[in-house]
Amino acid sequence: MPAFANQQTYDLFAPEALANSYPLYKRMRSEDPVHYCESAGYWILTRYRDVEAALHDERLSSDRTALYINQLGSLDVKELQNFLAFTSNMMVDKDPPEHTRLRKLAKQGFTTRAIESWRSIIENTTDRLLDQVQNHGGMDVVSDLSVPLPGFILPEIFGVPETDRVHLLEWAMDIVKIFGAPGGSNIEIEELARKADKAAAQVSALIRQLVEQRRRQPGTDMISLLSVAYQEQGFNFEELPSVCIQILNAGMLTTTDLIANAVNALLSHPDQLQKLKKNPTLINSAVEEILRFDTSVPFFFRIAKQDLTIGGKEIVAGSVIALGLGAANHDPEKFEEPEVFDITRTPNEHLGFSSGIHFCLGAVLARMELTICLTTLLRRLPNLSFDPDQQAIPTKHSILIFKGFDSLPVKF
Numbered sequence: 001m002p003a004f005a006n007q008q009t010y011d012l013f014a015p016e017a018l019a020n021s022y023p024l025y026k027r028m029r030s031e032d033p034v035h036y037c038e039s040a041g042y043w044i045l046t047r048y049r050d051v052e053a054a055l056h057d058e059r060l061s062s063d064r065t066a067l068y069i070n071q072l073g074s075l076d077v078k079e080l081q082n083f084l085a086f087t088s089n090m091m092v093d094k095d096p097p098e099h100t101r102l103r104k105l106a107k108q109g110f111t112t113r114a115i116e117s118w119r120s121i122i123e124n125t126t127d128r129l130l131d132q133v134q135n136h137g138g139m140d141v142v143s144d145l146s147v148p149l150p151g152f153i154l155p156e157i158f159g160v161p162e163t164d165r166v167h168l169l170e171w172a173m174d175i176v177k178i179f180g181a182p183g184g185s186n187i188e189i190e191e192l193a194r195k196a197d198k199a200a201a202q203v204s205a206l207i208r209q210l211v212e213q214r215r216r217q218p219g220t221d222m223i224s225l226l227s228v229a230y231q232e233q234g235f236n237f238e239e240l241p242s243v244c245i246q247i248l249n250a251g252m253l254t255t256t257d258l259i260a261n262a263v264n265a266l267l268s269h270p271d272q273l274q275k276l277k278k279n280p281t282l283i284n285s286a287v288e289e290i291l292r293f294d295t296s297v298p299f300f301f302r303i304a305k306q307d308l309t310i311g312g313k314e315i316v317a318g319s320v321i322a323l324g325l326g327a328a329n330h331d332p333e334k335f336e337e338p339e340v341f342d343i344t345r346t347p348n349e350h351l352g353f354s355s356g357i358h359f360c361l362g363a364v365l366a367r368m369e370l371t372i373c374l375t376t377l378l379r380r381l382p383n384l385s386f387d388p389d390q391q392a393i394p395t396k397h398s399i400l401i402f403k404g405f406d407s408l409p410v411k412f
C-alpha cells in the first residue's frame with residue numbers, strides 16, 4: 001500500500017459530498033488528480049484524460065471478484081457463493097476474450113426490431129404511472145415514477161410473467177446494492193451480502209425456469225432472443241441466467257437514479273427547463289447534458305493487472321482504481337464551463353455510459369426511457385416544480401457507484 005507524507009484527505013462519504021460531490025471532485029482534480037485514498041484502499045482518478053485512457057487500457061482488468069470478496073471483511077465467502085456464481089458469468093466483470101464472446105451474444109437481445117417494440121412499452125408505462133398521480137397535485141418522483149418505470153419496463157421486455165415481477169424487482173435491488181459497497185464506511189455489509197446472495201439464488205431459479213420455457217416456445221421477448229442466440233451458437237445455457245440478470249440489474253437502479261437526477265437538474269435550472277418546454281426538439285441534447293452534468297454512475301472500478309504509472313503515480317499490480325466518470329464529466333480541460341447546465345451543449349463527449357469495450361450496452365434503451373419519460377412529464381405536468389414543504393433526500397445507498405435520490409418531492 002503506498003504511503004504519502006502529508007497526504008490530503010478527501011471524504012467522498014461526508015454528508016455534504018453525498019449531497020453534491022462536484023466541489024470535492026474539483027478540489028481533487030486540481031490538488032491530486034491521481035489520488036490514493038488510504039482509508040478506502042484504492043486509487044481515485046478525477047481527470048477526463050486519465051479516466052478515458054484507463055477505460056481503454058488493456059493493463060486494467062474489469063474482473064472485480066477479489067473486490068467483492070475483500071469487502072466482506074470477516075464474513076465467510078460462502079455467504080456470497082450464489083452471488084459469486086452468477087457474477088462469474090457477468091460480462092461487466094470480464095476481460096477479453098470472454099467479455100467479447102458474452103457481449104456479442106447479449107447484443108442479440110438488442111435488435112433494431114426489439115428496440116422499436118420497446119417504445120410503446122415505455123410510453124404506456126409512463127402514462128400509466130402519471131395517471132395514478134395526475135390528480136394529486138404532487139408526487140415523489142422516486143417512489144411514484146423513477147423506481148416503478150424501469151421496474152415495469154424491464155420485466156415486460158424480458159417477458160417475465162406479471163405474478164413474478166414484484167419479486168424480481170426486490171431481488172434485483174438486493175443484488176445491485178452490493179456492487180456499490182466498496183469503501184463504504186457505515187455500511188451493513190453482512191446484511192447486504194446475505195440479501196444479495198439469497199436474491200441471486202432466487203432470481204437465477206426464476207430465469208432458469210423462463211429460459212427452459214422459451215426454448216420450447218420462443219416469443220419476441222429478450223429471454224427468447226437470447227435463448228435462440230445461445231442455441232444457434234451451441235453455447236452453455238447454464239450461463240444464460242447470468243447474462244439476463246446482468247442486463248436486468250444494469251438497467252434498473254441506473255435508470256431510476258438518472259430520471260431523478262434529470263428532474264432535479266431541470267427544476268434547479270428554470271431557464272433550461274423553459275428552453276426545453278419552448279423547444280421540445282432539444283430533448284436529445286438535453287438527455288446528453290443530463291448524463292454529463294449528473295450521471296447516475298459516477299464511478300466504476302478497475303484492477304491493475306501489472307505495475308503501471310498514471311499521472312506520474314506508480315500503481316502496483318493488484319491495485320484497485322476508481323475511475324471517476326462523474327468527475328471527468330466536469331473537467332474544464334474537456335468541457336467549457338463544466339458547472340453550467342446547458343441543454344444545447346455541443347460537442348458533449350461525456351463518459352456517462354463509459355467508453356471502450358464496456359460502453360453501456362443498454363445506452364439506446366436508457367436514452368429512449370429518459371427521452372420519453374421527460375417529454376411526457378413536461379407535456380402532462382407543465383407546472384412541475386420542487387415541493388417547498390418537503391426536502392429532497394439524496395441516496396444513502398449510493399456508496400460510490402450509484403448516485404441519485406431516495407426521495408424527490410414535486411408539485412404540479
Ligand code: HEM
Pocket residue numbers: 062091092093103246247248250251252254255256258295296297300325352353354355357358359360361362363365366
Ligand atoms: C440509465 C442510465 C445508465 C447508465 C448511466 C449506465 C452506465 C453504464 C456504465 C458506466 C457502464 C460501463 C461499466 C464499465 O465501464 O465497466 C455500463 C455497462 C453496462 N450497461 Fe449501462 N447504464 C445505464 C442504463 C443501462 C440499461 C437501461 C441497460 C440495459 C437494460 C444497461 C446495460 C448495461 C450492460 C449490460 C453493461 C455491461 C456492458 C459490458 O460490460 O460490456 N445499462 N452502463
